[in-house]
Amino acid sequence: MTTTHQEHPTHAHTHGPDCGHTEVSHGDHVDYAHDGHLHREHAGHWDECEPAGHAAHEEHDHAHGPACGHEAVQHGDHVDYVHDGHRHAEHDGHYDDH
Template sequence: MANEKCETHENHDHEHGEHCGHTKIKHGDHTDYLHDGHMHHKHGDHYDEHRLEITEKNPDQCQPVKHDDAHVHGPGCGHEAVPHGDHTDYIVNGRLHRPHGDHCDDHGPVETEENPKN
């Protein structure tokens, strides 16, 4: 895993876990939580910033995928943002989409689980 160094998310007073309301995402051998464009992982008394690595399963290459031409991915678009390599992708039907010019690239599948708030 490429997240050996600890990049702490500062001033994070929310406790992620079952029924916290944030989407769970499988990341290697553990689960992270998607939160406002961040991917958080509990590490002792704080949360680390994680991101999906560029891999064969989740590449960073131009692989155009068809979707509604009127839809533009970005903050508030209705799709969960996921840090991936050096950019942000958006989850659409279990796959990562990256805006790229006049289309989106398919950056592969992700495993997520809704985590409704109690």
């Protein structure tokens, strides 16, 4: 799965460990949940860090929810759950791997 390079051009806020936004480890970088979407630092600016395409997380037998023990991150019109270093979003009876 790849991410699109979509710069967030008017992002005056600098994210970091004490900025108040939820950190989400994402491969070799950290995303920050901000206003229902994710930002990542890239080449001196902030990108919208969104997956391209649809990738179902196969064989996911754990049901996410408010008491599942995984961090919930508001993401647009749904909630993602941070699980094993990536985000899961419920979709059509399965979980997508973001």
